[in-house]
Amino acid sequence: MALTPDQIAEAQALRATPRPTLRAVSEGMEARLYTPHPVLDHGFIRVIDYMGDDAAIVQAARVSYGAGTKKVSDDAGLIRYLMRHWHSTPFEMCEVKFHIKLPVFVARQWIRHRTANVNEYSARYSILDREFYIPEPGQLAAQSTVNNQGRGAVLEGAEAARVLEVLKRDAATAYDHYEEMLSQAQPDGTPQQGLARELARMNLPMNIYTQWYWKCDLHNLFHFLRLRADAHAQYEIRIYAEEMARMVADWVPLAFAAFEDYRMGGVNLSAKAVAVLKRRLNGEVVGQEDSGMSKGEWREFVEVWG
Amino acid sequence: MALTPDQIAEAQALRATPRPTLRAVSEGMEARLYTPHPVLDHGFIRVIDYMGDDAAIVQAARVSYGAGTKKVSDDAGLIRYLMRHWHSTPFEMCEVKFHIKLPVFVARQWIRHRTANVNEYSARYSILDREFYIPEPGQLAAQSTVNNQGRGAVLEGAEAARVLEVLKRDAATAYDHYEEMLSQAQPDGTPQQGLARELARMNLPMNIYTQWYWKCDLHNLFHFLRLRADAHAQYEIRIYAEEMARMVADWVPLAFAAFEDYRMGGVNLSAKAVAVLKRRLNGEVVGQEDSGMSKGEWREFVEVWG
Amino acid sequence: MALTPDQIAEAQALRATPRPTLRAVSEGMEARLYTPHPVLDHGFIRVIDYMGDDAAIVQAARVSYGAGTKKVSDDAGLIRYLMRHWHSTPFEMCEVKFHIKLPVFVARQWIRHRTANVNEYSARYSILDREFYIPEPGQLAAQSTVNNQGRGAVLEGAEAARVLEVLKRDAATAYDHYEEMLSQAQPDGTPQQGLARELARMNLPMNIYTQWYWKCDLHNLFHFLRLRADAHAQYEIRIYAEEMARMVADWVPLAFAAFEDYRMGGVNLSAKAVAVLKRRLNGEVVGQEDSGMSKGEWREFVEVWG
Amino acid sequence: MALTPDQIAEAQALRATPRPTLRAVSEGMEARLYTPHPVLDHGFIRVIDYMGDDAAIVQAARVSYGAGTKKVSDDAGLIRYLMRHWHSTPFEMCEVKFHIKLPVFVARQWIRHRTANVNEYSARYSILDREFYIPEPGQLAAQSTVNNQGRGAVLEGAEAARVLEVLKRDAATAYDHYEEMLSQAQPDGTPQQGLARELARMNLPMNIYTQWYWKCDLHNLFHFLRLRADAHAQYEIRIYAEEMARMVADWVPLAFAAFEDYRMGGVNLSAKAVAVLKRRLNGEVVGQEDSGMSKGEWREFVEVWG
Known part of the structure; x- marks a missing residue:
């Protein structure tokens, strides 16, 4: 995705004026705030706000375990100990809020993670933009022959071309009709009533883009990443998760390193x-x-x- | 919806053999178990399982309040007291599991209620059926002019006909292409690889039907019903909620009567x-x-x- | 409570060095960060971190409702609209983390609010301090004769004195024995093994103080305040809630004003x-x-x- | 604990009259319904209600994965697959409700598991019984010298005797004073007002027994058991968890076998x-x-x- 000049300007404006705070500050996350990172052909993800840092995790753990934590001499060691022994509550003390633009069929997978707060753009109230996810040729894969929920070989030329053509044409047709149904005039200018937005939206295919604010604590975000940044996750959600993982690595580097060792790289x-x-x-x-x-x-x- | 003979036969088979249990039994819910109740043109809702009854609510409250509940002489009065004073935990002691078939755009609203357990049919694993929600003429309404999220007058003849025609044709085209992309043969029989299910589904419009098991406790179900059986909810989710409300009335009649008085019919x-x-x-x-x-x-x- | 010099010095140190941030900043909350506010005889509450402000609520709502929010011209009106119509998700976009010191019997009520993150001081790992809640004479009330869960008239002189004497003496005795059981020497110096902390704690009465970090989003915090800042809540939890309410008023003044009008001052x-x-x-x-x-x-x- | 004749009679009465149901029935759980199983010296645990069985897990999974599940030929294999790949939602389709009597310090650990529904006996409304947990001599252990949260060797004779004496005497004294403060007459018969229950309870030590109804889905119950039936959990909560584990093994034998292999006996x-x-x-x-x-x-x- 090429970001629009408007998007770039809005992010720059939000980044223009630092203000003093007494809260915990993560320099790695400050460097990322507001700037959209492109994902897929029209999507993006950006951090809007965060609370806490590695030190906040340690601080919460030391409140819980008091003298019990003294023998673990440093923060990295304590964080590794917490991760190893599934002590989840200190990680819940950090919170992050993203602004994400994503196709509806990805949003449908994503929302199954219930321990998050969400504000999604409402197609009851407002009109969706004409933006659809069309996979790159390298992602147009055949059904896996060994895995019912996976992809196999990339489609060959003529078939791939047919698929792309279908996806583009059906999306365009559906959106044309969406607009026509909403409109208070027929294409020739004759007035009509215009269908309610909450009804017209049902004609749109699931590769249309939506957007939402999504807020989650670090423990539950790790759980999300373990499932969705995994090699078995569908590519179209995985690249969002991978981008989030890079953001988290900048935000709470010690916690992320422990997560990589014990969860992403670990084996049950x-x-x-x-x-x-x-x-x-x-x-x-x-x-x-x-x-x-x-x-x-x-x-x-x-x-x-x- | 006319239920299929298969659906009717399956429900009858499940209802054929009662077994003895020592658990609380709600006769009103037993009479409803498994039988699908049609909703919209291809949807349905049916109860698959339940736990508890009015007496279970009372029993839980009496554990909490002990001697404090003695002055409330009867179950109906105690249940009304609990509802009036927002004592939610006794209502959480009842649980219900539904099997629901519903359009995707309705499912997207529904899933925002996070305090429930869900198993949805997966279009990554399996192929969706050719079933789309097409509104009845009486539901084809114009955008409200006073309420950004509501409907106004019903569309008049020619416009209504155009809308119905568009919805039907676009759904049929999208599904034809869905099948063609999945297929391992082109229409003329030439072999092709066949697109992965997890990709092909993105071409389908949001009025296609999906289905899920949805399980919820009574307190959270009341919250769902208050929002979704409300006159301001979108019609297509409201009629599911209204059907659920009738089921709940049969299941826990005392609790439902209190809910109607204090929540549905109440005013803040x-x-x-x-x-x-x-x-x-x-x-x-x-x-x-x-x-x-x-x-x-x-x-x-x-x-x-x- | 008189704060200890250590506590005052620690808060001053944490408040000494503002750092620049690009995040939303609430001046009202910055002024409160880290400083403990005394509650009861040895308790306190202080804000450790927060995320978001009134503008963050508005921003999240405008993402959801898009053009649908344009007619509400100002932030205060939009926030009132959200509160009136039970649109809870925008309020979930704000988060706050408190450090609270409170008697165990209060903590037991508090923890029933499940939608929060908690790290409590662990008496398995560490030794509790000799600090017990002893009510002020004006709070030593008789059992209500009309309300099973309430208080009636304040106890009169001799009876009040007996109660205070009992509470103090039993707490002191229990704590003396706690220390003796934990100790690796008997009072006369004879060595002994010393009972495990996780067992010795069971001898302590429920007016002993514990402490925790407690983190919650604004929607759920409002729910907590509606129940616990209510006149029917037990005094010992209500004064914590009232102090929190004052903090929230400084943090998100528009949201708090709407909450006061529609929830605290409202009637169902x-x-x-x-x-x-x-x-x-x-x-x-x-x-x-x-x-x-x-x-x-x-x-x-x-x-x-x- | 020897159950009281009242408790035995009440359980027998509840078990006397089976009623017909069309719901899923687990014979293993029916055999256990209502009968209290003694735990610790005055505690117990018993099943009050349940929803679902192994077949319900399979049924929910087959709704989700449709044709994708056909290759797994039998229920046991499918359940093992779900457990191995962390597919948690099918396990959430089962629910169970326990009635548990337990010491307050155990209840304080237990309640940290937030994904459950709870109705606890309220000491604001009602008067607690004179029942305290006093460990058996074999459980009176010294503080571990290698583990800040564990137990070491069992205390030797004289020290153990001193500890038991202290625990018994302090509990008795605290309860005597609890009753005296509540009473509307002094020991010599002189009338007094009587302290409010919500205040008097603060004098009671944390080994007093409370009771609650606790309801949880199977996925979250497995999480509870993994942490609390683990060898590192405190003995006093572990024996409740172990008893629950035996109940679950009777209820959903296939799911429990998978849980034992992949979680309890597994290694990360x-x-x-x-x-x-x-x-x-x-x-x-x-x-x-x-x-x-x-x-x-x-x-x-x-x-x-x-």
Whole structure:
């Protein structure tokens, strides 16, 4: 997406006048405030506000554990300890608010994360813009043959061209009709009543863009990122999550490093998997048949451990 | 909607074999279990499970208030007391699970109520059916001229016909293309890869039907009904809410009667409105100018009080 | 409470060095940050951080309602409109974090509000201080004879003195024993093992002080204040709520004014009460018998309307 | 705890009359309904109601994933798949309601799990019973010397005796004074006003028993059990959790088996730990210094892997 001159000017204006505050300040997040980062063809994400920093996490933990935290000498170590032992409440003490523009079918996945506050643009009140997500050719993938919810090979030339043509044409037609239905005049100028917005919107396809303010605490944001920045998430939500992850890394670098080590890069082992690994460490050769795992579990196990 | 023979047969099968239970049983809800009630042109709502009844609300309240509840002699009076004084936790002790088929644009409003559990049909995994909401002529309304989020007069003949024609044709075209993009053969039989489901779905308009299991406690369901069975809610969600309200009336008749009196039929007065009413009761004539209210508030006040 | 010199010095240090930020800043809240406000005999409450201001509420609402908000010309009017129509999500866009020191029996009421983030001092990890809430004589009230959960007349001299003596002596004894059980030496110096903290704490009475960080969005904070700053709330939690209310008034003055008018000073009428008022406005004399209300409801009705 | 004859009779009465229902029925849970299971010296836990069973989880998953679930041939395999991939919403479709009697200091830990519905006995309204938790000698442990929140060796004879004596005597004294303050007569019969219940309760120690109804969905209950049935949880909450776990095993045996394998018996590895294990599987000897882990992390790693 090329940002519009208006968007750039608005962000610059908001960034023009720092004001003094006595609150915790994260320099990494201050550098990012208001500036939209493009995502997909017409989307963006930007930080509008935040509360807290790494020190706020530590401060909250020390209130809870008092003298119990003294032996952990530094902040990084304490934050790693909290993450390792699933102490979630100190991470809840940080909060962030994003402004996000995204296709409706992505918004529908996103909203399933219920522990956030949302204000979405309402198509009951207002008219949506003519902006639709059309995938880049490299993202036009076939249905996966091994995974019911995944993508396989990228579509080849003629088929890809047909798909793009369909998506563009159907979106354009739907939006033309949306406008015609809303209008108080027919194309030839004859007056008409104009359909209610709350009804006309139903004609629009799910790749139209919407936007919202989305506010979340850091613990729940980590949960979101673990699911949505994961390789199995749909590409169109994953690149939003990846961009958010970079923002979080600038905001709370110690917490993000712990999150990467224990969650994003971590592995959950079942009791059965622990038993197999222990046998292997003892030099035993173990196969699926004597692992106690199903074929599906074994396939996933072997992906990690060979 | 005419239910399909399959749907009727499935509900009858589920209703065929009662089993003994020691749990609280609501006869009114037992009579409704599994049977789909048609809503809109292809939608339905049905109860799949429930927990608790009026007596469970009373039981929970008596655990909390112990001897404090003795003076309220009967269950109906206690339930009214709880509702009047915003004691929400006893109502949370009842739970209900619905199976609902609804258009996507309705689902998008519905899901904003976060205090519920949801399992929605996934268009990443599976292919949606060719079913779209097309309003009845009596619901094809113009944009309200006084309310940005409301409907005005019903569209007249020719315009209504054009709108219906557009909605039907665009939905049919979008679905034809959805199928063509998913297909592993072109219309003439030439093989193609077939677009991933998670991508193809973006071409579908928001009046397509989806379905979900939706589970909620009674306190939060009342909150949902207060907002969505209200006259200002969009018609297409309101008729689901009204059908749910009838189910709740059969399930917990005492709680529902209290809800109707205190919430649905009740009025919230601001401090300013209280002051105006007191002056009126004293025989004073009060107008907007000396009410302390804005014109908008005054208009709403006069709607109720004349 | 007289704040300790340490507490005063710590707050002054935190207030010494403003830093520049690009975020929304509330001057009223900046003036309050970190400074503890005494509550009860050893408690306090202070603001540690906040996010957003009145403008953030308006901004979120305008994202949602777009052109639909244009007719409301100013921020105060829009905020009043949102409050009047129960549009809660814009208020959720503001967040605040408090540091609170409070008696355990107050904390037990407080924690029932689940939509907040909490980090409490842990008596498993650390040793509690010897600080107990002892009511002032003016708060030593008898059980109400009309309200099972309320207070009646203030206790008279000799009885009040006995109660205070008991509360003080039992707290002192319990704490002495707490220390003795924890200690690795008996009073005479003989070594002993010392009981685990997580066990020894069970001997402490519920007027001992604990402390926590408590973080909440503005919508849920208003809900808390409506219940806990209400005249029917127990005095010992109400004075915390009243202090918080004053802080919120400084933080988001427009939102707080709307809250006061529509919630704190407002009245909820049942359908039955609406009907009675309408009959009275028509000059009819209505009594409890022909009101459709129970005696309890009627008593509450008459308290407001005479 | 020996249950009282009243409690036994009440449970028998509730179990006497099965009624027909069309809902999902779990035979394992029906066998447990209403019967209190003793926990600690005066506590208990019993199931009051439930919704759903293993089949309800499968049913909800199949609504979501449609054709995507067909390849998983049986219910047990599908439930294991859901657990392994953190698909939490199908587990939320089951709900359970317990009646629990527990010491206040345990209730204070328990209530931190916010995603549940609670009705607690109110000491504002009613008078608490004279029942206090006094640990068995085998549970009277010293403070751990290696873990700030744990227990070490069991106290030896004389010290244990002193502790038990203190706990019993202080509880008895506090309760005697509670009653005296509440009473409308002094011990010698002279009338007095009697302190309000909401004030008198503050004199009671935190080992007094309270009770509540606690309702939770299965996903959140699993989260509770993972933390509270864990070996690091305090004994006094852990034995409640262990009893609940046995109930859940009878209620939803397939889901519980998956939970045991993936959560209770499972292990979370950080990226660093994965790397170390892979090196070890390759025959390398790795120590803490070249593991990238802190000493604390290494200690925990070695506990599992040697």
